[in-house]
Amino acid sequence: MSKVSIGLRGWRFDEEEILGDDGSLKPLAQIPPEPRERIARLATLVDKPCDACWLTYGEEERQRCKQAKVVYGEPLGEVLLCNEHEPDFLYWFREEGGTDLAGDRLLQNAFHQWFADGGEAPEGYGGMEHVDTDPDDVVQPEPDPQLDDLETELAEMSDEEREALDIDLSDLDL
Numbered sequence: 001m002s003k004v005s006i007g008l009r010g011w012r013f014d015e016e017e018i019l020g021d022d023g024s025l026k027p028l029a030q031i032p033p034e035p036r037e038r039i040a041r042l043a044t045l046v047d048k049p050c051d052a053c054w055l056t057y058g059e060e061e062r063q064r065c066k067q068a069k070v071v072y073g074e075p076l077g078e079v080l081l082c083n084e085h086e087p088d089f090l091y092w093f094r095e096e097g098g099t100d101l102a103g104d105r106l107l108q109n110a111f112h113q114w115f116a117d118g119g120e121a122p123e124g125y126g127g128m129e130h131v132d133t134d135p136d137d138v139v140q141p142e143p144d145p146q147l148d149d150l151e152t153e154l155a156e157m158s159d160e161e162r163e164a165l166d167i168d169l170s171d172l173d174l
């Protein structure tokens with residue numbers, strides 16, 4: 001089964017679970033619960049700034065924060081990164097014990113703390129190839145369908161429908 005990413009690099013999904021025959025995103029109700037939670041989270045995450053930029057510049061200098069390009073970690077404990085800061089995360093994950101928190105929501109906090117304390121990858125630290133923060137996942141090249149339709153779909157649902165899907169949309173602007 002091939003894997004795809006939607007909106008941001010990082011999280012990968014089984015293509016057959018989330019995409020219809022025409023290659024577009026299935027309605028959420030037809031997507032199994034675990035990928036559904038991540039897909040719904042992605043709709044809230046695609047427009048967010050990079051965490052590391054945010055920790056550097058804060059709300060006052062929000063315009064200097066780059067938009068996130070990649071997501072690592074678990075839903076509600078994600079780490080969002082721009083391309084420039086991805087090596088810092090990869091360095092922390094591989095060399096500073098981050099691996100121990102793979103699959104754990106505490107990953108986000110632990111990375112933030114390390115970065116806020118001045119942690120960074122050594123100059124020229126490579127390793128842009130993907131690491132797995134989800135156990136069991138496989139790296140694959142990825143097409144990138146848009147999340148716009150999903151946002152429309154979520155916006156058009158009634159509260160009951162959203163509740164029935166059992167996903168946390170608390171920070172989605174609907």
Ligand SMILES: [Zn+2]
Nearest residue numbers: 050053082085
């Ligand atoms: Zn950044």
